Amino acid sequence: KGSNWLMLGPSGPRRLRLAIEHLAQHRGGICFCIDLDPRWVVKLIKMREIGMANLYKEHAIEQVLTILAGGHDIKCMFTTPKLLAAFDEALRSGKLEDKFRQLGKKIPAGGLKSIKAAGITGIFSGGTEFTPQFTREAYEEMLDNGDVYMTPTYGNTLMGLACSKPICPEDGFKISYYAPQPRAAIQVVEPKNFDKLVEYGQTGRVLLTTLTKEFFVPRFPERDEGERELPFETYPWDGVSGVRTFSEFAATTVVGVY
Structure with missing residues (x-):
């Protein structure tokens, strides 16, 4: 509680941005946002402008480094797997230290070449690239073997945000x-x-039912598939793991920054 947040994700009129801002404020901090339009990234990829998409990603990371160099005591962040990897790469290459030098600021004794060294203690992250393989790589190489806490999320406007079972090496980093x-x-x-x-552990398509005071949508077929998971103590109802684009749509779906 009381920590300031960095929103390394979509900006503009999106529920996700509003949710992260609300979360930061509810817990007594403020949220710093970058300017990022994920729909433009999708368009660039569809046009096969991969070089331009990478430049746009670098533009997003440049904004992050500028904010962190400003000394705003940011401890928590939201990001996607792809942007987390890009952020880690920028730190390892010394770009945050370069920002400090440009501002005439003293670089801490331990340097600023890791996410932990940059002052981040917790990461809230979500995206279709959240595989056990990526999670293990992030845990071991980007997050100092779990010293920086990370929890994945999955959701959309209809669902809200789904919580994840705590990830750990003992569970094979399954999400x-x-x-x-x-x-x-x-x-x-x-x-x-x-x-x-489907049976527990088997693959199927995700159906979503939404029920609020204002809105009811029963059994809406999502564009996702995954494996049915058993309930557990914290969430005593069915879950889903291995979430990915539904196989019949995968060839025509562009993921972008997610």
Whole structure:
């Protein structure tokens, strides 16, 4: 509580940005946002302008380094797996230290070439690239073997944000998500028969039911698939792991910054 946040994710009129700002303020801090339009990234990738997309990513990271060099006591951040990796790479190459030198500021004795050294203690992250392989790499190489806490999330405007079961080496870095019941509930079903749940551990398409005071959408087929997961103590209802683009859509879906 009381920490300032950095929003390394989509800006503009998006629920995610508002949610992170609200979270920071609710916990007694303020949120610093960069200017990032993920739809422009998707357009660049569709046009095969990969070089331009990479330049735009560098532009986003440059904003982050400028904010961190400003001395705003930022301890927490939201980001996506792709942007987290780009942020880590920029730190390792000494770009935050370069910012300090440009501002005439003293570089701490331990340097500023890691996420931990940059003062970040916790990361809230989400995106389709959140695989066990990436999570292990992040845990071991980017986050000092878990010294920097990271928790994944999964969601959208209809669902809100699903929480994840704590990730750990003992569980193979598997990421299991649990919807924010009773606001939203998810089911993992047979792709050709939405009335049939798959068995635990089996792959199916995600169905989402949303129920709020203002809005009810029953059993909406998401563009995602994953494996059905058992309930556990904190979230005693079904979850889903291995979330990825539904296989029938994968060839035509551009992920962008997520």
